[in-house]
């Protein structure tokens with residue numbers, strides 16, 4: 643424990659002294675913020691899907707081969723609502739921003755729950771490499787535009803019956819008419835690489851500093 647506290651102190655000092663900070667955040671960071679994909683949070687909100695399909699958690703459910711689009715979108719509307727629209731600010735993300743806000747920081751994250759934006763990190767300093775639950779794209783894709791899906795998600799939740807949405811609610815591409823997809827890396831043709839260039843600049847800055855100065859290890 644004493645060793646752990648020492649390492650924390652050294653990390654805190656290193657952050658305070660740093661010229662550049664590259665934040666890498668994955669699923670564990672959101673889980674630690676309370677956005678848990680399994681256990682009570684999952685069971686309290688997906689019991690109908692658990693009973694019908696034997697789902698065990700929100701991560702593996704994302705790969706469940708639903709037989710119809712009505713079922714698939716009923717599940718995903720609730721999943722996106724739970725993890726993107728119902729959460730709001732979280733204490734851990736706020737604390738992280740407190741630590742880095744006055745630094746030349748950049749965030750590289752695989753999280754698709756929009757928490758860095760919701761907690762007011764600078765849009766120009768975030769590269770979410772695996773997309774965003776809150777956006778639709780064409781599933782082909784026939785064009786590059788991304789579409790906010792908030793209206794769909796809230797209406798779909800309201801209209802879900804027996805783990806299905808009505809067939810006329812299935813989201814379709816306004817250009818080619820093919821079904822929409824969430825803007826996620828799991829979608830083979832995920833479109834957006836926003837802020838990737840700024841990430842490269844920040845990594846280059848950190849590399850330059852590392853080459854010139856003694857680095858901290860903790």
Ligand SMILES: [Zn+2]
Nearest residue numbers: 780784815818
């Ligand atoms: Zn299309």
